[in-house]
Amino acid sequence: EDQVTQSPEALRLQEGESSSLNCSYTVSGLRGLFWYRQDPGKGPEFLFTLYSAGEEKEKERLKATLTKKESFLHITAPKPEDSATYLCAVQMVYSNYQLIWGAGTKLIIKP
């Protein structure tokens, strides 16, 4: 069964304390893996797309990496404004539009 699991469910960090969020997947064939950020009361906002193992993408304090089994979202020296829920989604090779979504990781950065 195709599945996407995100861990941890919630993560509390002090400002400046670097860490990583995990998205593990079991799918029959990966077309792409997506990371989104969701602020309270808003819809998800696109961050990155990764297509193949070894690929990395960066944006400000965030870096996303991909292996054959999982993706990590590394956050370096986070600030309170990085607090949000981070969602991971996987698109399979046999689908033009269907995504399997993880339940998300709620990240809280304390000043």
Next chain:
Amino acid sequence: DVKVTQSSRYLVKRTGEKVFLECVQDMDHENMFWYRQDPGLGLRLIYFSYDVKMKEKGDIPEGYSVSREKKERFSLILESASTNQTSMYLCASSPKDQSGPGANVLTFGAGSRLTVL
């Protein structure tokens, strides 16, 4: 700079009522989606539309229908609302082109939180 607009942010309805959730996008996207978001679960696709008057069922279409009469507008209809349809509903759109840096990237609206009593 609003790109996907959902007409109602908060709705409270009674069991058995008919509910309309409307979504409008201004990016000329061919694809439009309705998702449902519940705590502890990933987003679940209700319906997808890839063109005017075209629709496909997602993972959880039961109890829902959709309408797409114009390219920019995609409506979700709950024919007879039930308490288990209390949820956050998210509309999204994406371009038809599945190549390039924007391929399959979804732009979401702010969501419509529906409570059915």
